[in-house]
Amino acid sequence: MQTKADGKKLLRGSLIAFTVLFGTTALTLPLHPAFALSELRHEQGVAQQKPAEDEKAAPVETEQDGEEASPLELPLPDPIVRKNQAVTEPADDAPAEDEPQTPVEVFYDIEKAPEPVRRMRQLIVEAAASGDIERLRPLLGKGVTQTQVSMVESEEGPVETLKGQSGDPDGIEVLAILLDVLSTGFAHVGAGTPDDMYVWPYFAEKPLASLTPPEKVDLLRLVTAGDYADMQEFGSYNFYRVGITPDGEWKFFVTGE
Structure with missing residues (x-):
């Protein structure tokens, strides 16, 4: 018959055996902190997001032909003339750089000129050959038809202006x-336009x-x-030249450009 003392001994032995078995198992298991249910869900969410963030933050290395990637370049500044600003266009009447020039029509025979041009030229030659510059006065015209004899406007009459250009006081050099x-030969320019003119030389x-050698x-x-x-x-x-219109008006006798 089992006594109370025997029962106590049996219970103590069972407790000792349980303690040894549990302690051995605890030593072999990894230790983890205890989490509440809400904390456990938060930790799982962080664990799922972390790889994506790490992957996004990782630098991307690019190599071209074994060279290191160039550093990030700054953006270029905006153009000075913006799209919404007015742009100055070249004038339509601006001459083109490679625009071909119209050949000059040159004549040596005065008979090729219209009769009014031939008559005015003959009157000018006769007056100049006389040695008296006053004989040019009626040919030089007045008012709006007055012959231009200077590039600079002057209050003097055309004869007085020509005398001032001459190397002598009587204007013989100008004659x-x-x-x-x-x-010399003459050129016909501006045919059929308001600038139609016969020009010497x-x-x-x-x-x-x-210019060809004979022209030089x-x-x-x-x-x-x-x-x-x-x-x-x-x-x-840029030396002296004479211009006479097709209707015989002596338009200019000037020097310069």
């Missing part, structure tokens, strides 16, 4: 130049670089070699 100019209407001889009958060199530097003929 001699006038005769020499009218002895013809090389006043031609590029200097296009004609030019050097009027100017010196030094004058010609200056004209080349200037870019065009």
